[in-house]
Amino acid sequence: MIFFAHSFSLAFVLSVLSSESFANPIVSRQAEHIAHLGCWKDSAPRTLHHRVSSADVADKTSFQGCTDVCFNAGWPLAGVEYGDECYCGNGILYNYGLSESCNMDCPGGNTSVTCGGPDAIQIYSTGAGPYTVGPASLLFSYNGWITAHCYEDDIWSFGGPRLLPHIPPNEPPAESMNVEKCVDACNVSGYTSAGLEWGQECWCGNVTYPPGESVPDFECAIPCNGDDTEMCGGSSRILLYTKL
Known part of the structure; x- marks a missing residue:
């Protein structure tokens, strides 16, 4: 099943994926352009494929910094986990299902928002384009x-x-x-x-x-x-x- 960002009343053009995108200046996204997709279970292999170095996340006090860096790199999905981990991806891999364990505070003393939890990831649509949700099947x-x-x-x-x-x-x-x-x-x-x-x-x-x-x-x-x-x-x- 393919989901498009405009299903959340958003209209954005798909950014070009590039391994060099993380080196570009980060453009901060407005919160109203980011859609929260819920708290999902996570495991190994990861629900979102690409781990972002904490050094690349300018604002670590909420989900905002993670969604900024994922959007600027062209990823349609961003996820925060275990308080200070950031992940990006094109799809919610493996579809482990929803979780109720996103209860960890974000770094920096910001207790107004949570940043996932142990084996639990809060996922956001960045507005960078379409994304998919599994499970995978064989293309014949x-x-x-x-x-x-x-x-x-x-x-x-x-x-x-x-x-x-x-x-x-x-x-x-x-x-x-x-x-x-x-x-x-x-x-x-x-x-x-x-x-x-x-x-x-x-x-x-x-x-x-x-x-x-x-x-x-x-x-x-x-x-x-x-x-x-x-x-x-x-x-x-x-x-x-x-x-x-």
């Missing part, structure tokens, strides 16, 4: 490509080559990875196979018939960083797509 086909399902790609245990050995020259950024972007990147580069691992890695090759048998699809169920309604492989497991 896209633009003439179909899934060949999930395969082992355990180079650490077996020491062999990867099932798909190539990183596309135009590899999508890890923070915005999804099936469509990986398939498009491999297709433009002339490959006939594309694969995703760890929710954020894109691999290309020309495997018509993968060696060995596939493993259950749930082993490739890590959500994509860029769209957590889609599966993007797993730990040493590659979700394979082939061109028709």
Whole structure:
């Protein structure tokens, strides 16, 4: 399910995602442009993917500083947890559900607001664009490509080559990875196979018939960083797509 910021009567243009965005001057967001999405359970792996260094958060006394830095980096979601932790993301990963444990004070003696709690994160829409809420499911086909399902790609245990050995020259950024972007990147580069691992890695090759048998699809169920309604492989497991 995809949620858009205008569902909260907001209208903003999606900022460009960039690893250098955190180095840019921070523009403070007005509180009325930020929508509180509630208190959510958190675990490992994290509900919001990207951890922000405390040094990058100018105002640590409330959720405001965290939402500022996430918005300026182009992330549609921001979350505060355990009093002083800040996270950004494109989607509410894993959808662990709501929590009632966001009861920790924010730093600096500000007792008028809370900043999450232990294994509990207060999530806000920054207004930077659309976001998603899982759970992830298998995308069976896209633009003439179909899934060949999930395969082992355990180079650490077996020491062999990867099932798909190539990183596309135009590899999508890890923070915005999804099936469509990986398939498009491999297709433009002339490959006939594309694969995703760890929710954020894109691999290309020309495997018509993968060696060995596939493993259950749930082993490739890590959500994509860029769209957590889609599966993007797993730990040493590659979700394979082939061109028709």
